[in-house]
Amino acid sequence: MRVQLNASNRSYAFEVKHGESILYAGMRHGLELPYGCASGTCGTCKATCIAGTCHSAWEEAPGLRVGRRDGDAILMCQATPRADSTLAVAATVYQSDPGVCAPSYRSARVAERRLLAPDMMALALELDAPMTYEAGQFVAVEVPGIPGYRMYSMTAFQRGAARLSLLVKRKPGGALTDWLFQEACVNAAVKVFGPLGRATFSPACGKNLLVIAGGSGIAGMMAILDRAAQEGYFARYRAAVFFGVRKWSDRFYLSEFAALRSSFPDRVSIDVALSDEDPSSNASDEFPALRFHRGLVHDVARTVMAGNYASTRAYVAGPPAAVDVALRYLLRDAKLSPLEIRYDKFG
């Protein structure tokens, strides 16, 4: 099917494969379409079908309830054309810069899985063709027999990666994560679309990094810190990392953080916030290089940062409500410009 997309600056036309979402098709053709989660929850990719027919794979997608309630609005990430169609998008759309890796489909195999915490798992996918992505990006993963893509962030940075390291949080009642949490998924074939996501890091930003993440939101941050470490970024700049989990038993990545601290003791700080209980008395014995707090991760960040926000770029990831309170803090207390804030809200 052919889709014509009328953006506020110009229009584009591209082919959409049978059953493919309009968002993925447009991005495959190198368009910088508006999107956030690429999975139906944020509402950023909202568009209006003004001619033709578009079918929505998920009629109750939460993203349709964000903001304006247009009866005929669709989410490009959930919509497939049933006939040649014309869409209107109330945003400026440019083509990708030359050299940017347009996302594409790949076949992959589950190569390895490792439980990090009761509901958190490291998953390695072996790709049929290497993928180059930016630090902080994620991929969409579809598994056999369970329709729809789920988004998982890469936790390491590598150019031309043949293997993707992902972090998967178990969702209660989630068919896909239930499947991934079984040993039987190893060696299974999966489908991957990506890379996706704009909360990315390049050393060219030349700022100190302030990282605030709750739970699995830390995944993309690990790739950002990985790239910064690989590139010698901490020779000039600092990173203050604030990682929130509910309880001590939910902790993960603490050994990785301790290793990062020992490599860059004067440049990288790690503060772990437990929202639901006091830190275990032996937390500091076990991880002397890390600091532990009781509290919400953005509150801990506010206290520890104590007004030191000169030349700072902030990265925030977590559930939407947690990201919103962190954004308020960064705008009102830290006085950061939105141009220096990158964030991912996921449901």
Add this chain to the structure above:
Amino acid sequence: MARTFVCKVHDVEADSLREFEPRPGHKVCVIHSGETFFACQPTCPHEGVPLCEGCVDATTLTCLEHLWQWDLRTGAPLGLAERPLTTFAVEIEGESIYLGE
């Protein structure tokens, strides 16, 4: 047309935003920042997210959905915002807040 009563001064806490419907079908977002009150359209001109869920710092209003910002004194877009905000003149008489002519 005469000015329109919106709310009482104490209805909007300091450094907060609240939506009112001073006339049926006409909503407005009232912002209390420091000592000053502002009023603007109730939803973000981007995707219609209620601006009362946003955040104010001095004269800058931010919609937390995509961090569009405006200068509340003029409605002019700042930073990432692509469209201006409709603002309304605010008059305060005693404890009452009115939208001006």
